[in-house]
Amino acid sequence: MKTISIQSGLALVALLMATPLVAEEEPRLLAWEDLLPEGTPEFVIDHSQPMDQVQRLFDDYQAASSGVVDELNNQNVKIPGFVVPLDINGSAVSSFLLVPYFGACIHLPPPPPNQIVYVTFEEPVELESIWEPFWVTGTMITETHRSNVGEASYTLRGEILEIYEY
Amino acid sequence: MNRLGLTLSLAARSLANRRLTATLTVLSIAVSVALVVGVEQVRTEAKRGFTNTISGADLIVGARSGQLNLLLYSVFRIGDPTNNVSFDNYQRIAARDDVAWTIPISLGDSHRGFRVMGTTDAYFQHYRFADDRALTFADGAPFKWVTDAVIGADVAAALGYSTGDPIVVSHGLGATSFQQHTELPFTVSGVLQRTGTPVDRTVHVSLAGIEAVHNGWARTPAARLPVVAADAEQDALKPTSITAFVVGMESRIAIFGLQRAVNEFTGEPLLAIIPGVALQELWRLVGVAETALFAVSAFVVVGGLIGLLTTLLTSLAERRREMAVLRAVGAGPGLVFALLIVEAWLLALIAGVVGVGVIHGAMWFARPFILERFGLYLAGGGPGWFDTTVVIVVAAAAAILGALPAWRAYRYSLADGLTVRT
Numbered sequence: 001m002k003t004i005s006i007q008s009g010l011a012l013v014a015l016l017m018a019t020p021l022v023a024e025e026e027p028r029l030l031a032w033e034d035l036l037p038e039g040t041p042e043f044v045i046d047h048s049q050p051m052d053q054v055q056r057l058f059d060d061y062q063a064a065s066s067g068v069v070d071e072l073n074n075q076n077v078k079i080p081g082f083v084v085p086l087d088i089n090g091s092a093v094s095s096f097l098l099v100p101y102f103g104a105c106i107h108l109p110p111p112p113p114n115q116i117v118y119v120t121f122e123e124p125v126e127l128e129s130i131w132e133p134f135w136v137t138g139t140m141i142t143e144t145h146r147s148n149v150g151e152a153s154y155t156l157r158g159e160i161l162e163i164y165e166y
Numbered sequence: 167m168n169r170l171g172l173t174l175s176l177a178a179r180s181l182a183n184r185r186l187t188a189t190l191t192v193l194s195i196a197v198s199v200a201l202v203v204g205v206e207q208v209r210t211e212a213k214r215g216f217t218n219t220i221s222g223a224d225l226i227v228g229a230r231s232g233q234l235n236l237l238l239y240s241v242f243r244i245g246d247p248t249n250n251v252s253f254d255n256y257q258r259i260a261a262r263d264d265v266a267w268t269i270p271i272s273l274g275d276s277h278r279g280f281r282v283m284g285t286t287d288a289y290f291q292h293y294r295f296a297d298d299r300a301l302t303f304a305d306g307a308p309f310k311w312v313t314d315a316v317i318g319a320d321v322a323a324a325l326g327y328s329t330g331d332p333i334v335v336s337h338g339l340g341a342t343s344f345q346q347h348t349e350l351p352f353t354v355s356g357v358l359q360r361t362g363t364p365v366d367r368t369v370h371v372s373l374a375g376i377e378a379v380h381n382g383w384a385r386t387p388a389a390r391l392p393v394v395a396a397d398a399e400q401d402a403l404k405p406t407s408i409t410a411f412v413v414g415m416e417s418r419i420a421i422f423g424l425q426r427a428v429n430e431f432t433g434e435p436l437l438a439i440i441p442g443v444a445l446q447e448l449w450r451l452v453g454v455a456e457t458a459l460f461a462v463s464a465f466v467v468v469g470g471l472i473g474l475l476t477t478l479l480t481s482l483a484e485r486r487r488e489m490a491v492l493r494a495v496g497a498g499p500g501l502v503f504a505l506l507i508v509e510a511w512l513l514a515l516i517a518g519v520v521g522v523g524v525i526h527g528a529m530w531f532a533r534p535f536i537l538e539r540f541g542l543y544l545a546g547g548g549p550g551w552f553d554t555t556v557v558i559v560v561a562a563a564a565a566i567l568g569a570l571p572a573w574r575a576y577r578y579s580l581a582d583g584l585t586v587r588t
Contacts, residue, residue, distance in 0.1 A: 085442030086418060087221065089297060090214045091449070093442070097421065110422030118418055130446045153419040 027078040027137050032100040035114050035154060037067040068114055068142040068154060077156070078137040079117065080164050083130050092124035098136055098156070113153055121158040133164035173501065177508040180488065184481065191477045192517040198470035199521030199560055200528075202463040203553050207529060209456055211544050213449070216242070218296035219363040220412075220441050224421050227251065227259065227428050228410035230435035234451070237444040240271055240410040243281050243364045247273060250407035255433050260411070262427075264420045267292045269412040272376050272405065275335050280321050282335050282369045284376035284408070290316075292414055295363050305329050306356025312374045314355035318366035322357045329354055333369070335379055362537070373405045413438075471514070471563055478510060478571040482578070489579045503576040510568025511561055518557030522549050 081098040088094075098117040110116075119136055138158040181188045220241050228236045229249035238244040260268040269292055272284030290301055290308045306329040309316055317327055327333065332351045352371060360366055415421055421440060428438035489502055529536075529544050536544060 084440060085446060086224070086421075086440070087297075088217045088442050088445060090210060090217055095418075096442070097418065110426050113419050116419050116422065127446075129450075130443065131450075153417070 027076045030072075030077045030079040032079075032081070032115060035069060035072070035117075037069050037114070070142055072140045072154070073142040075140050076138070077140045078135055079156075080133055080135050081117070082133055083127060083161075085127060085130060087124075088127075089124050091126055091128075093121070093127045094124040095120045096127075098134075102131065102133075117154045117156050119156045119158045121161070125158070125161045127161070128163065135162045135164050136160070137162075169501075169504075173504045173508050174512070176492075176501075177505055177512055180485075180505070181509060181512065187477055187481065188513065191474050191513055192520060194473045195467075195470040195514055195517035195560065195564075196521035196524065198463070198466040199518050199556060200525040201466050202460075202556055203522055203549075204525045204529070205459050205463045206552055207525070207544065209459070215362060216448070217445060219365075220294070221296060221298050222292075222294035222414065223412045223441055224415040224418060225413040225425060225428070225438045226410060226441055226444075227256075227413060227436055227438045230437040233437070233439040233444040234447055236410065236437055236439055237441060237448070239273070240412070241364070241441070243273070243283075243368065247409045249435075250409055251411065251436060252407050252434060253405050255431070255436070256408055256411055258433075259413075259424075259428060259431075262424070264416050264424055265413055266416045267414040269293055270373060270408045271410045271412065272373055272408045274409070275376065275379065277321075277333055277335050277369045278325060280318075280324075280367055280369050281364075282315075282371060282376070284371055284373045284405070286373060289370065293365075293412070295361050295365065299361075301361065301365065302359045304357045304359045306354070309355050309370070309372050309375070311353075311355075312372060312378050313352045314372065314375070315352040316356040316358060316370040317354055318358050318368045318370075319360035320366040321369055327354050327357070329356060335369070335371070373408065377405045467560060470517075471560070471567055474510060474513060474564055475567050475570065478506065478568065479574070482571055482575055485575075486578055489575055493579050499576050499579050502579045503572045506572035506575050507565055507568040510571070511565040514564030515557065515561040518560045522553045522557060526553075 079098065081100055082102045083093070084097040084099060085093045086095045086097065096119050098119050099111050100115055101111070117136075117140075119138070136156060136158055137160040138156045141155040141157065143153055143155060226236060226240050228240055229247065229251060231248040235245060235248065239247050256268070256270060259265065267288055269288045270285055273281060275282040287308055293301055295301075303316075304319065304322075306316070308314075315333060317333075321327065331354045333354060334351050352369075352375065358365060413424070415424065425438040425440070428436050492502060492505075493499070526549055533544050
């Protein structure tokens, strides 16, 4: 009787020690800069220039900054951002665009393609408000397709959506 | 029998002895619970109804106004468009590489109070509602001729139309428009399956059909000449403008790019909105009213619970003998205390279950009527976690409130003994 309890006790200890190794890897925390491939030029609006000039510069910048960081493919990541809902059911969303700053859908200029993450959830998740930032955890998929739309992009298979605590 | 069982059966029997007051108390709380649950149910269903109206659309483009305004008139047929989009500019944007498909929408006419919407075949191919469901025909087919019309399920039901029936479109909105386009009657070519969205209350015709009607109307003020040849091929009547259009993108990542291009469009002031974002804006707007509704129904529950407290307290005086008898047969003062708590809890629990049951039953029965009258489909699906929570909270609150009469009964039972001084 006694030996059994000691054995099971040992087993328990072993299990407890093993748990951190077996448990899923912590998601990698990403900042938006991490999505830019190396050598991406920084875009600075020069307000002394005429507006259409700035516009052209910006278009060039957009075209130049469409690369993705390939090593992020299939990685478990966690990234903060603002939600631009696309498919909604009641107050739940099943797909949305995650963007680095609020109002990307209204104000100009919009973020370049590699600063937008297309997030899909298999099960729709409750979205309380689009005026708050969220953490999204899931698997990152990078795609590089040079179609006439001509952009590389990030897609995130979302697992957890949680409100961002400052 | 254990203690809890004993207390329960004592409470139940005591209540059964005071059937009338107990039933009335249960009723008053049941009504308040039904109100809370009903309000919540209608609120969520209305929200679902709204979000179910459009699905899979990436952008909506119309004349520059506000995003809510554009969303409401283009998708929900609420309010009126501020201006039109020229057809040339529509075609220019529709031809862009990043645009997968577009659905033009032309509003402005009505048929016996139902909106007439001009569109193209793209509508039947690409329009999606409620989680990517496509429009399907209950009868007939999409319009083939200029004077063909496809009607929604509500239109068919309310006006008794079926495939092959002639209809007359009138200018402007309203149940009785006197300026009718009688020179160009339309023929119903198809009836759509019910969707539970504003589509059900819409008469769809081709863009050319809208144009035909207006050409005729403009050229013959007295509506005399049989102008535009009916059954003319659609190409013959190119529209000059449309109200708005829905855009599906090749790649959703490119939404912002197109949105910016549309908003920056130099040809005419246009506005592109993301439906999901505009809907969130709408929720924020109606959120205040929702909170107010919920607060009102919560206060009704509080009223019901205070009623319960009153009934229990007033009943105490006449039940002092009952308590005294219980004490005499060996019940401790603790049991008397527990008895009153259990009584309050039991009443509220029964009331909660009755209230939830009644409201769900009523909604199930009233569903066809509400759908017909208000266009609101109560999917129902039986009581959910919200209803369970309400019942639990109300029962718990009643048990806590029950402590007051319980404490008084406890005091009485200690002081009175068998000699009740009244």
